[in-house]
Amino acid sequence: xxxxxxxxxMEAREGALLLELVQVPTLCHHPHTETRGLCRLCLVEVDGxxxxxxxxxxxxxxxxxxDTPGLRALRKTLLEWLLLTTDLSLAPELxxxxxxxxxxxxxxxxxxxxxxxxxIEDNPFFLRDYAKCVNxxxxxxxxxxxxxxxxxxxxxxxxxxxxxxxxxxxxxPETPCVFCGNCVQVCPTGALxxxxxx
Amino acid sequence: MEKPGLLPLLxxxxxxxxxxxxxxxxxAGVSLAQAWGVVRYYPRxxxxxxxxxxxxxxxxRARGIGSLLExxxxxxxxxxxxxxxxxxxxxxxxxxxxEVGGRAEPFATFRLPFALGHGRKLLPPEPTDTLEAYxxxxxxxxxxxxxxxxxxxxxxLKAVEEAGLLGRGGAAFPTHLKLRAVARGEAPRYLVANxxxxxxxxxxxxxxxxxxxxxxxxxxxxxxxxxxxxxVYLYIREEFQAAIxxxxxxxxxxEEAGLLxxxxxxxxxxxxxxxxxxTALLESMEGRxxxxxxxxxxxxEKGLWGRPTAVQNVETLAxxxxxxxxxxxxRREEPKLFSISGDVAAPGxxxxxxxxxxxxxxxxxxxxxEGLKAVLLGGAxxxxxxxxxxxxxxxxxxxxxxxxVVAFGExxxxxxxxxxxxxxxxxxxxxxxxxxxxxxxxxLALVQRRVRDARLVEDLASTLKGSLCGLxxxxxxxxxxxxxxxxxx
Numbered sequence: 001x002x003x004x005x006x007x008x009x010m011e012a013r014e015g016a017l018l019l020e021l022v023q024v025p026t027l028c029h030h031p032h033t034e035t036r037g038l039c040r041l042c043l044v045e046v047d048g049x050x051x052x053x054x055x056x057x058x059x060x061x062x063x064x065x066x067d068t069p070g071l072r073a074l075r076k077t078l079l080e081w082l083l084l085t086t087d088l089s090l091a092p093e094l095x096x097x098x099x100x101x102x103x104x105x106x107x108x109x110x111x112x113x114x115x116x117x118x119x120i121e122d123n124p125f126f127l128r129d130y131a132k133c134v135n136x137x138x139x140x141x142x143x144x145x146x147x148x149x150x151x152x153x154x155x156x157x158x159x160x161x162x163x164x165x166x167x168x169x170x171x172x173p174e175t176p177c178v179f180c181g182n183c184v185q186v187c188p189t190g191a192l193x194x195x196x197x198x
Numbered sequence: 199m200e201k202p203g204l205l206p207l208l209x210x211x212x213x214x215x216x217x218x219x220x221x222x223x224x225x226a227g228v229s230l231a232q233a234w235g236v237v238r239y240y241p242r243x244x245x246x247x248x249x250x251x252x253x254x255x256x257x258x259r260a261r262g263i264g265s266l267l268e269x270x271x272x273x274x275x276x277x278x279x280x281x282x283x284x285x286x287x288x289x290x291x292x293x294x295x296x297e298v299g300g301r302a303e304p305f306a307t308f309r310l311p312f313a314l315g316h317g318r319k320l321l322p323p324e325p326t327d328t329l330e331a332y333x334x335x336x337x338x339x340x341x342x343x344x345x346x347x348x349x350x351x352x353x354x355l356k357a358v359e360e361a362g363l364l365g366r367g368g369a370a371f372p373t374h375l376k377l378r379a380v381a382r383g384e385a386p387r388y389l390v391a392n393x394x395x396x397x398x399x400x401x402x403x404x405x406x407x408x409x410x411x412x413x414x415x416x417x418x419x420x421x422x423x424x425x426x427x428x429x430v431y432l433y434i435r436e437e438f439q440a441a442i443x444x445x446x447x448x449x450x451x452x453e454e455a456g457l458l459x460x461x462x463x464x465x466x467x468x469x470x471x472x473x474x475x476x477t478a479l480l481e482s483m484e485g486r487x488x489x490x491x492x493x494x495x496x497x498x499e500k501g502l503w504g505r506p507t508a509v510q511n512v513e514t515l516a517x518x519x520x521x522x523x524x525x526x527x528x529r530r531e532e533p534k535l536f537s538i539s540g541d542v543a544a545p546g547x548x549x550x551x552x553x554x555x556x557x558x559x560x561x562x563x564x565x566x567x568e569g570l571k572a573v574l575l576g577g578a579x580x581x582x583x584x585x586x587x588x589x590x591x592x593x594x595x596x597x598x599x600x601x602x603v604v605a606f607g608e609x610x611x612x613x614x615x616x617x618x619x620x621x622x623x624x625x626x627x628x629x630x631x632x633x634x635x636x637x638x639x640x641x642l643a644l645v646q647r648r649v650r651d652a653r654l655v656e657d658l659a660s661t662l663k664g665s666l667c668g669l670x671x672x673x674x675x676x677x678x679x680x681x682x683x684x685x686x687x
Contacts (some may be wrong), residue, residue, distance in 0.1 A: 027632075034303045039632045040664045052663050055492055073660040075634070081636040081661075111643045135629060145229065154235035155487065158470075160639045162629030164646065165238070167230040168216055 003062040018044055018053035023076060024065040025097050028136040029054040030186050033146035035137050041075055074099075080105040085113025086171065087131045090190025114160065122171035124185050126194050129162045133191035139183035140164050152177035204236055204485025209466065211264055212292075214243055226485050240468045241489040242436065247271055250288050250297070255398050256574055257283035257540050259618035260610045275471065275622065277437055278401035280539035280604065281314050281546050294437075298482035305439040309408040310401060311548075316562075317549025319520045319533050320513065325409055327444060329451040332412035340522040341416050341457050342425050351381065351424045354522065355659060359526050360426075361521040366535075367392060367474070367511030368579070368591040368599045369668070376508050379498035380425040383506025389460070390483075390502065390509045392468045393434040393441075394474040397577035400603030402535035403512040405547050407434065407441035411448040412515065414649040415462070417515030419452070420522070422460040425508055430462040433479055436469045471626035475667050476509040478628065489630040490667035511600070534601055536590065540565040541570065550590070556603070558588030564603050572612060572683050574604040578619045579672035581679035582612060597675070613648055616680050620645040623673040634670030637662040641677060652683060 001012050005021055019026065019042060027039035037052040044053045045065040053066070066179075079098045083105040088094050115162055119129035137156075138146075143153040152175040156165040166175045184192045204226040211218035212236060214424025223233035237243040249271030252258060266284050267273070279285040279298065286297035296308040315321040326332040337481055343349035359374035380387050391414065395403035415432075422430040422647055436441050445464050452458045467473045468482040468668045477491035480502050501507020513535055521528045532552040536559055539545040550559055556575070557567040567586040574580055575588075576599025583596055586612055605610060624638040641658060647654075659674045 037666065038630060040666070041632075045662050052492070056387075070660045070663070073657050074664045076631060077657045077661040078636070078664075081640055082632075085636060085639070108640055109643065109647060109649075111640050113639075134632070135635075144229070151229040151231035154231035154238075156235070156238035157629070158239060159624060159627040159629045160635040162635070165234075167234040168219070 001058065001060045003058055003060065003064065005064045006066055012058040016058045018051070018056045018064060020045070021058060022053055022064065024066050026054055027094070027134065027188060028138065030138050030188075033141040033186055035141050036111050037137060037147075039078075039134070041078060043071060043074060045071065049123060067167060076101040076103055079103045080108060081111070082134060084108060084111045085115070086134055086189070087115050088189060090132060091188060092103050094098070096187070106190045114163070117163075121195070123173050123177075123179065123197065125181070126192055128164075128172075129191050129193070130188045131191075133163050133198060134189055135163055136188060137164070138186040138188065139192055142182040142186045143177075147182050148178075150176050150180075153183060203465070203483060204228060204233060205240075205466070205468065205482060207235065208233075208444055212242070229487060232486065235487055236485065239420055240470065241484075242469050246289055248289050248291070250286050253279050253283065253285040253287060255276050255280050255283055255285075256604045256615050256618060256620060258285075259615045260540060260604075260606050262611075263614070263618070264321045275396065275625070276398040278310070278395060278404040278537075279535065280399055280401060280602075281310070283539065305437060306443070307440050307572075309440045310405050312409055314401075314546035315405055315409065316546055317533065317535070318411075318542060319528075319531070319549065320406070320516055320535055321547065321549050322410065322413075324419065326412055327376040327409060327448075329448070329455060332410075332416075336523065337412055337519065338416060338457065340420055340519050341459065341638070344380055344420060344459060345457060349522070351426065354420060354424045355381070356516060357521055357525055362532075363514065363517055363521065364592050364599065365511055366513035366517070368397070368576070368597075370598070370675065370685055373510065373514055376498055376510070377421060377425050379496075380427075380501075380506045380508040386428065386505050387425055387430040387581070388429055388431065388502045388505055388507040389418060389425055389427040389432045390433050390476075390479065390507060391418045391515055392474060392476065392479060392509050393432060393438070393512045394479060394511070395435060395600070396471040396626075397578040397579065397600055397602060398536060398619065399539060399574060399580070399604045400600045401537045403549055403603060404435075404438055404441065406512055406516055406535075407438060407638065408444065411441070411444045412452075413516045413519060413523060415445070415452060416449050417518040418510075419457075419459050419462065420517055420518050421508065421510060423461075425506075427460050427508075429458045431483065431502075432464045433473075433483065434461065434464055436466045442466065448618055451598070460595055470628075471622070472628045472667075472669055475669060477520075478667070479509060480507065487628070489628045490669075492666070512599075517627050534590070536601045536603055537606070538565070538603045540574075540605035541565065541610070542605050553589045553591045555586065556583070559590060559603060560586070560605055561670070563605075569607060569609055571606050571608050573606065574615065574676070575599070576675075577666065578622050579675060581675050582616075582683045584683055597672075612680055612683070613645065616676055617642070617645050623669070626667065627673075631666035631670065633661050634665040634667075637670060638673050645677060652681060655681060657673075661666065
């Protein structure tokens, strides 16, 4: 199957994700979870429409652009907004990306965010520090449909206030949690982290 | 497959206790985690404070929200009361009231005044809220013909195609394409009437549902018949309690008359703007947080419970019986409903031919375009404009949305109106994808500081455009258009 990526003809196998064919940043996508299409950092232009590369399969004759001025503005701006609203101090990859995109968060002025959230220490194994959470949902998916099928995590709130929580907002030991650590493994920002390594 | 919906099970257990949530989860066959995520998403499952709330719509913002807020405990999202603004909602125990002009009426019985409607086809000049009244005005003929086999699904689809009917909810997608795609799918198939009208400035669906339930139902049943639906759902904004009761009575009357061609039921919406987005709507019906799905697949392929589903706006459905009555007459007029409010002498709902110039629409409602500062066209997902010659038609330079027209006189502070819209988007963003909750929060901060930096607004636009659904994708339109209007002034 042939398609055109950034002006160049390309060969791809049937059913390949565009993410395998283009160099774009990702954040919510993780091979072991079902989360996809949320962070929008991997958006590309497909036949004139914005599509997440992590959730779009290559098709014969497709025309894909991965680095237009609009997409560059989007990635840079998104990083700026994440830096403004969220504590990314334990997310070195995102910091490096912000540097590469020449992010200048200050240009937006003061914006209310989620940095003020207090960390929850309700079990001996790991910390839930939602000031660092970008709400990518990998942990919720890993706990539920994606890996474990335990369903000890869910989401609370809407908009920028939305973040993971437990059923009935109970401390983790009072939920079905088996402390398998999968949620900690898949967290990209250090919002979930082992207590022993802090 | 189909299980009892979580939302109705939770509704039946209000006010919620932990035991009630657990029981609803068990009966719905979902995890407690899923049920808790739902409880923590929809406002009516949270704590509702008693007291008086200002209905925070663009007209209230234009009048100056500061003084209107006196004696209130906060604001309530728009309720389709723009023609009566300022309006208040009072919450006392389990009871909610609409307060307009010093008079209060419970949600259970409050309807928009019938006198607000001005039209002929989509808005019959006489009430049609009983089967007899509707029949006396020529209604039910298409439904009778379908029952007798004189009207086939294909003939119906063909008529809708020839009428050139475009979806009246705002997206203007050709109705026949959607219906045909579902009709081609494998059974069971569903038809959902989207009556979740929450767009600021719009009150056409509310009016239709409250005063012409049989017209809407006939349209929904005809569409359901055309796609071979095994069930028709009327997804109605939860706050429209009088409409919900009227629809249930109308369903009963049609059943008694042997005209309920497809089993039909009312589903109370989740009570959020995002519930009008068709995939979020389906998520709420399936008992989850009303968050938009990634598309494709589209609902016409995988909709409710994974089955082919046509989600159609209320006004779109109401148009179908009228099209079948007379295709030529329909095409000549192409009637569309416009909710006109703000600084006009006679705010209300006006049925006008598509293509009517904006200025003429305003004059019909007793407005004087010359004396206006601007008009908000389409709603929150709309634009400010001074182009009064603009023909009110789909696929033109400006978005028509669902047909909201809010007029602002010379004295109005348009930035105060814009702040209301920005606040609305920030409150209603579901938070699933990244650009929307971040961008709507940033936008509100910029608007509050009255930032006119075109470069920043362009980057805001480029980024919001990347949102998962139409809510985020359109959230910057009003902001950018206000800068344009100011530049041109």
